[in-house]
């Protein structure tokens with residue numbers, strides 16, 4: 515049997531080829547906490563580093579380490595990702611929520627009209643992070659719909675929405691549908707929505723060479739990459755939904771976007787919806803890049 519201290523040091527060494535020392539130490543701590551179902555304070559203060567780990571715990575840790583050594587993201591190995599200070603369930607098949615998307619959720623929640631929004635649609639919900647945060651925190655929300663095309667993502671989002679319902683009684687309705695098919699169907703809801711949000715796939719395939727193995731080998735390309743020939747295809751499709759009457763006059767559209775195409779995205783949306791019908795502003799993320807768009811829809 516080995517102590518926590520011994521296992522922690524051995525784990526850091528194993529992770530050294532993949533991770534910087536400080537990150538390897540942090541990951542080692544997270545893995546051991548996960549094994550023991552402990553939080554940091556418990557691990558350090560209550561348990562102490564001389565506690566022995568059982569052979570079953572070592573076997574579990576070994577399995578996690580093999581996955582990390584093959585560059586699999588920590589969030590998949592732990593089955594959990596932090597979003598707005600809470601833990602969401604994630605697994606291979608779904609995009610791991612990014613800090614930018616947390617920023618988008620916060621921008622939406624801080625908007626002056628946020629307290630009046632009742633009905634929302636999240637296009638391409640993935641893990642469900644945006645719909646989950648809005649359903650949880652918008653005070654008047656009574657209908658949240660999350661659209662998703664991937665069956666794997668659907669089952670992961672379903673688990674997050676199930677936990678949300680258990681915690682707070684807030685419900686999100688999952689809709690297994692393809693955005694482009696929805697646009698083709700041309701069937702806007704009888705009562706239009708107050709809010710449409712989306713973090714669609716927006717990386718151009720030519721940007722792949724700058725991406726890490728953690729992302730490229732493990733995260734779903736369907737959720738990452740825009741079509742090579744029409745990188746704005748998801749945005750123009752969402753614009754079509756607005757034009758078809760999915761959003762009520764006075765309603766808000768919030769999008770995460772690729773800073774490389776920020777101006778084009780804004781121009782394309784205003785062209786589709788009508789520049790007389792809407793106002794759209796680009797908003798910078800915390801690293802100073804144009805990453806978000808907020809469009810206010812005036813009239814049909």
Ligand code: GLN
Pocket residue numbers: 609612614713714715716717729737738739
């Ligand atoms: N934000 C993702 C990333 O940086 C890109 C895809 C997306 O979120 N829509 O990897």
